Amino acid sequence: MHTVTLQSLSLHIPVLESREPTDLHAEAAGLSMGPNAQTLVNKYLDTDESFAIPSPGSQILGPAGAVIAEIPATFWRGLRIEPASKRRGSNAPARKRKRPSESFVRKEPTEQKIHFSAPLVIAADGARSALRAQLQPAITSEYAGYVAWRGCIPEAQTPEPLKGALEGKLVFTMLGGHYIIAYLTPGPTGSTKQGDRVFEWCWYSPSPAGSPSFAEIMTDTVGHRHNKTVPRGQLRDEVFHELIHKSKDPFVTAITSHRGSASTFYNGKVFLAGEAYTQFRPHLGLSCDLAVLQALTLREALTGDKTMAEYEKAVGDYAAEFSMRSTAMDHFGLTGKWPEGYVPLYAKKPT
Ligand SMILES: Cc1cc2nc3c(=O)[nH]c(=O)nc-3n(C[C@H](O)[C@H](O)[C@H](O)COP(=O)(O)OP(=O)(O)OC[C@H]3O[C@@H](n4cnc5c(N)ncnc54)[C@H](O)[C@@H]3O)c2cc1C
Known part of the structure; x- marks a missing residue:
């Protein structure tokens, strides 16, 4: 920038x-x-080529999927950029x-100054x-005490209660102690055309620092312990939920600030x-x-x-x-x- x-x-x-x-x-x-x-x-x-999906606002759902609130777009929420490879x-x-x-x-080799x-x-x-x-x-x-699981599926497979995402909305599902935000992004080729886009979700879930579950989540398929993100393709099967199983290349990040x-x-x-x-x-x-x-x-x-x-x-x-x-x-x-x-x-x- x-x-x-x-x-x-x-x-x-x-x-x-x-x-x-x-x-x-x-x-x-x-x-x-x-x-x-x-x-x-x-x-x-x-900016001639289309590279972003405008967002008209946010939708808040309860745990059973009912809409609790609609929040119109504010001045700061608007566009979503395409994958880095196409930027x-x-x-x-x-x-x-x-x-x-x-x-x-x-x-330069990292050992050399x-x-x-x-x-x-x-x-x-x-x-x-x-x-x-x-x-x-x-x-x-500092670690904030929770992790973000992320993944995506083709937009055609968007679950029914989360279809607000197809209108460009950011859909928050409040689950009491944790929540999922879901949204539409340009597809792997950067296309913003309907049918090419992907439905992404990000699940913020508590995992206390130093707990056995945190250590387990942050350990990848070859036993390497990560501090920040276990990259795509390296999550161990046993640590993730069925929802995550359905997504292509899910990954997890420890949230810090x-x-x-x-x-x-x-x-x-x-x-x-x-x-x-x-x-x-x-x-x-x-x-x-x-x-x-x-x-x-x-x-x-x-x-x-x-x-x-x-x-x-x-x-x-x-x-x-x-x-x-x-x-x-x-x-x-x-x-x-x-x-x-x-x-x-x-x-x-x-x-
Ligand atoms: C779950 C999640 C969702 C997010 N959603 C959004 C969002 O919707 N919108 C948004 O704006 N942000 C979002 N963010 C935050 C965003 O990803 C980061 O703020 C952003 O990537 C930080 O950019 P940066 O360039 O400061 O650092 P980085 O992206 O970390 O880049 C640092 C670069 O420096 C290089 N580097 C490091 N050390 C050295 C060195 N010694 N010498 C040379 N090079 C070095 C690295 O290789 C890297 O390329 C999100 C983050 C998370 C975890």
């Missing part, structure tokens, strides 16, 4: 990535895009780009960021971006929106339209508000009630 916005300033941006391109799978399945992501797409990417990359022509600039992926100098460094190396470990060693991602205390360092020369800076709990589908806000605002800071102090404030305020809101959504999903005094976005009066 930073590459997209900063390339429009004709900057040369080397990208250092530790994984091979073939290992870069989109593990978050069907991603929702918030308002900042929509701004980035409209401003900097060619337009940084080499796609950007409308506002002055001239093409270069971006590359550099792979490489030296690289740059006037500006953006560390977007994820929730377990190596750079954050040096800059803010006290901030670490952390809140960074600063995103700029060394006088605006080093930045922590995305989950390297702050990791939301995923319930609002807004995690990437923070990284996009950073990418859009950093561009403004580099062109002089904003000061670095304004950058830090805009990013810090957003991280604080949506860390709180995603934790409130987690409370609602697992207990059926909002935290005392909390006003959800859809109920907020316009200012």
Whole structure:
């Protein structure tokens, strides 16, 4: 995202990535895009081809499948992006780009150190960021006490009570202490045509840290214990439910979060971006929106339209508000009630 916005300033941006391109799978399945992501797409990417499914809102179902509430689309819920393999990359022509600039992926053996100098460094190396470990060693991602099971089936097999998903709705099934969110996403080829799309589900289910069940869930088919995600195709048969059996390549992720205390360092020369800076709990589908806000605002800071102090404030305020809101959504999903005094976005009066 930073590459997209900063390339429009004709900057040369080397990208250092530790994984091979073939290992870069989109593990978050069907991603929702918030308002900042929509701004980035409209401003900097060619949007002629259909790559997203608009969402008119959310539907809340009780344990027996009856509709309890319909929540219209709010300003932040809208689009779902296609699989990474089909997403337009940084080499796609950007409308506002002055001239093409270069971006590359550099792979080095992990044991070797490489030296690289740059006037500006953006560390977007994820929730377990190596750079954050040096800059803010006290901030670490904490396990939230529950896991997210995810999988998908062809849209034609969508279960009857969950058919709201076929209209683009996010369907929440509240199960008392756990919940499932279901939605439609573009199919494996990226097609958004009816019939090609897939029905995805994400089941948030408690599993206390240190419990035997957690250890069992996070251990894969060859006995390797994972910290964060047991990837597609490596879940052991005995750990999953019948619903999961019916899905193709289900996988499980331990949910973690952390809140960074600063995103700029060394006088605006080093930045922590995305989950390297702050990791939301995923319930609002807004995690990437923070990284996009950073990418859009950093561009403004580099062109002089904003000061670095304004950058830090805009990013810090957003991280604080949506860390709180995603934790409130987690409370609602697992207990059926909002935290005392909390006003959800859809109920907020316009200012
Ligand atoms: C169940 C679930 C549902 C979600 N749903 C949504 C949603 O609907 N919408 C949304 O916006 N978000 C969602 N998210 C969150 C979203 O997936 C993450 O916020 C996002 O992937 C984080 O992006 P990132 O680039 O900050 O980090 P990452 O995706 O972790 O990328 C970090 C990259 O840095 C590389 N790297 C790491 N260390 C090094 C190093 N030392 N040197 C070089 N490279 C390195 C890694 O290989 C990786 O490619 C969801 C998450 C979960 C778990």
